[in-house]
Amino acid sequence: MGIIRTTVFTGLLTTSTAAAYLAARNPVISPLAAxxxxxxxxxxxRHNPSRNPATQDVCIRRIPLDKIRPELLQREGDLALEFCRGVWSGWGFAVQRKYLDLKYRGPETAKQLWTNEELAQSTYDRGTCIADHFEVVEKTPTAITVRCGDSPRKQDPRPSDGLFVISATVDKQREEVELRLKTCLFSSEGTIQGIKGPMPAWMEEMHQWYARIWSETGSWRLLK
Incomplete structure (x- = not known):
C-alpha cells in the first residue's frame, strides 16, 4: 500500500488537481489563535525570550478511526509517535533530507538521525537531532515539539529559529483522529518590533504548501 500511495501522490503533484487535493485534505489555519x-x-x-513576532500556522488532517491501524490506538503516545515517524521518514521530507545529508552529514553529526530507516524507527525522545537542522525539545503523549531553523549545534538565540509541533489526538465524538502540524517561526536573536513574522508573503505560502505535503505523506504511516 505504501508504494501505491507514493505513486498516486507523485502523479497528483504533476497535475493541476494537486493543490485542490492537498488543500481539501490538509487545510491550513493562519494565524494561530491568541x-x-x-x-x-x-x-x-525558552526559545523566543524576547517574544519576537512569528510566522505562524497549523495544518490539520482528519482521518476516520476505522482507517487507522488498530494497534496505534491501544497505548497512549503511539499515535503521535507514529505520525512523527511518518513525517520524517515519509516522501514529503525525502528531498530536503537528501540535501541536508549532502551538506551537513559528517563525523560531528554522526549521532544524529540521517537515514530513512533511522527516521522510521526513532522514539524521538527529547534531545534527538534530525539531519543537523531539527531537534526534539519536548515530548508528550500527544505531541512532539521540534526546534528548527538552524543547526541544533547552535543552542544560543539565532536569526533563524522556530518550533514545529507534531501532534495526534483522538476525537471520540467525531470518531476521527486529528493530526496537526503547527509551525511558529521567528528570530530569537535580539528584539524585533512589530507583529509580522520573518517570512515574506510568498515564502510563507510556499511553507504552507510544504506543510500540507508533510501532513499528507506523514499520515500514510497511520493507515491500515
Whole structure:
C-alpha cells in the first residue's frame, strides 16, 4: 500500500488537481489563535525570550478511526509517535533530507538521525537531532515539539529559529483522529518590533504548501 500511495501522490503533484487535493485534505489555519497553548508554553518562552513576532500556522488532517491501524490506538503516545515517524521518514521530507545529508552529514553529526530507516524507527525522545537542522525539545503523549531553523549545534538565540509541533489526538465524538502540524517561526536573536513574522508573503505560502505535503505523506504511516 505504501508504494501505491507514493505513486498516486507523485502523479497528483504533476497535475493541476494537486493543490485542490492537498488543500481539501490538509487545510491550513493562519494565524494561530491568541489562546493557542504554544504562546504560554515553557518551550516557546525558552526559545523566543524576547517574544519576537512569528510566522505562524497549523495544518490539520482528519482521518476516520476505522482507517487507522488498530494497534496505534491501544497505548497512549503511539499515535503521535507514529505520525512523527511518518513525517520524517515519509516522501514529503525525502528531498530536503537528501540535501541536508549532502551538506551537513559528517563525523560531528554522526549521532544524529540521517537515514530513512533511522527516521522510521526513532522514539524521538527529547534531545534527538534530525539531519543537523531539527531537534526534539519536548515530548508528550500527544505531541512532539521540534526546534528548527538552524543547526541544533547552535543552542544560543539565532536569526533563524522556530518550533514545529507534531501532534495526534483522538476525537471520540467525531470518531476521527486529528493530526496537526503547527509551525511558529521567528528570530530569537535580539528584539524585533512589530507583529509580522520573518517570512515574506510568498515564502510563507510556499511553507504552507510544504506543510500540507508533510501532513499528507506523514499520515500514510497511520493507515491500515
Amino acid at each position: 489562546t493557542d497553548p504554544i504562546w504560554t508554553s515553557s518551550v516557546f518562552k
